[in-house]
Amino acid sequence: MHSEVVASRSADQRDSPRESRNGNSPQLDAVSLAIIQQLQEDGRRPYAAIGKAVGLSEAAVRQRVQKLLDQGVMQIVAVTDPLTVGFRRQAMVGINVEGDVESIADALTGMSEVEYVVMAAGSFDILAEIVCEDDDHLLDVINKRIRALPGVRSTESFVYLKLKKQTYMWGTR
Amino acid sequence: MHSEVVASRSADQRDSPRESRNGNSPQLDAVSLAIIQQLQEDGRRPYAAIGKAVGLSEAAVRQRVQKLLDQGVMQIVAVTDPLTVGFRRQAMVGINVEGDVESIADALTGMSEVEYVVMAAGSFDILAEIVCEDDDHLLDVINKRIRALPGVRSTESFVYLKLKKQTYMWGTR
DNA sequence: CTTCAAACAACGGATTTCGACACTTGAGGG
DNA sequence: CCCTCAAGTGTCGAAATCCGTTGTTTGAAG
CATH class of the missing domain: 1.10.10.10 (Winged helix-like DNA-binding domain superfamily/Winged helix DNA-binding domain)
Structure with missing residues (x-):
């Protein structure tokens, strides 16, 4: 059948x-x-x-x-919503790369604070979501770790204020 | 204890x-x-x-x-990764709003194609992730539905090319 | 036709789930 | 001080679920 x-x-x-x-x-x-x-x-x-x-x-x-x-x-x-579980700072980071985009994406994938990595088309080559415990931690990840990667040309950060929706229900429509 | x-x-x-x-x-x-x-x-x-x-x-x-x-x-x-499950087009949309940001966010929350909505600080007021079946569908959601919302000043889209990482393991570190 | 591997159904024992009941603890109120 | 109430936790037994195994069917390859 x-x-x-x-x-x-x-x-x-x-x-x-x-x-x-x-x-x-x-x-x-x-x-x-x-x-x-x-x-x-x-x-x-x-x-x-x-x-x-x-x-x-x-x-x-x-x-x-x-x-x-x-x-x-x-x-x-x-x-969960990390903000309700003790992680005080969360951000989406748009990244511009020169050279091999995928190798940068792989490097981001290896960072435990990075929960989500996508290669994209548009004014950013990569979008990465970062979950941190506080401002210092977030600052450290963005400035010391991500910007330090060879090939990262520039970054732009969007600090999360409030998570409004988070679903995984594409099947139900 | x-x-x-x-x-x-x-x-x-x-x-x-x-x-x-x-x-x-x-x-x-x-x-x-x-x-x-x-x-x-x-x-x-x-x-x-x-x-x-x-x-x-x-x-x-x-x-x-x-x-x-x-x-x-x-x-x-x-x-899952929607791209492996039949949804051919996915994008992050950055949105700028004039007026009440939260009411726009609520409107986005009501759209079934929108899986993720975050209010943010930075050059976008809202970030929304969209999952669609094809280009036409994506175009329709962005241009006819999102941009049509009263209060939406501008949008910028980042079409996904490849999902590299997706975890929920903040606990393990 | 034979062989082989994958997918599936059926079955039984071990495990898990789930509701119900009882015990403990801490905060108020009389 | 005692009482009461509410919240958290532990125990227990029946029902349901999980999981390994076995046997059958199907389809592709030799």
Whole structure:
């Protein structure tokens, strides 16, 4: 009744489970999409309930979910507003680069204060979101670490005042 | 050793479980922080395992987690890179506003294509992340919907080329 | 036709979830 | 000082879930 799904010789890549799921787009089928959608609504929804919703057995759902996690296509995590959890300063930093953009992006990816890195088109080459404990920490990261990277031409910072919305529900529309 | 936390007779508030957890910062204690950290590593980790890690009973962890979810402090969800899941165009939009910034932010919050809204300091008043299916859709949202809002003075868009990092692990450092 | 690997369903035991009840502690109020 | 109330925590048992295993089917390759 439902078929295809990609080959995907499983798990031998042992690299980071949550960074840069780039390279290959595993070509998700409708069933996997439906599973992801279920888990976007509730990351703890039981496998059996998901199976009923998408027309698969509990075991099959479990296999699919495990594979999606292993492949790095999806993470199931708790998400918070850092400002409510003790991190007092947060900012988006727009960065202009001369030379290899991707190597700069990789360097940012390695910084623990940087939660989000995107290569973009427009007046910034890279957008990076930074989470810090206080002003000193933020200043340090931006001025001492990011601006110090060779190839960074300029940066512009946007300090967060208030987080108004944060969703992961593209599936529900 | 650990205390406060509310009763949480469960679920009767049916409002949005995931938008604007602003207003009150519920003042989290160290134990709740530790619980959140556990769930940032694995959103499906069993309560008993979390309890062992943070020094609490399973039931106590269950109550705390439920309360954190009810309060909107935390969500447990599946997170993906939209680009790998069929959404071909994604962008960050910087917005300048004249008049009431918050009402514009609220309007953006109501749009399903807008996944992320932040009020910021700097050369933009608001940053909004948009997820669309294709170029036409993106163009429509930016030009017809966002720019049409009364009070929006100007916008600048940064189309995403590649998502390099996306984590929620501030707890682990 | 045979072989092989992947996906799935079925099953059973271990684990987890979840509601209910009881105990402890601390803050007020009479 | 005692009482009461509220919040947090621990224990327990039944129901549900998770998870490894096994066997079947399907599709592609040899």
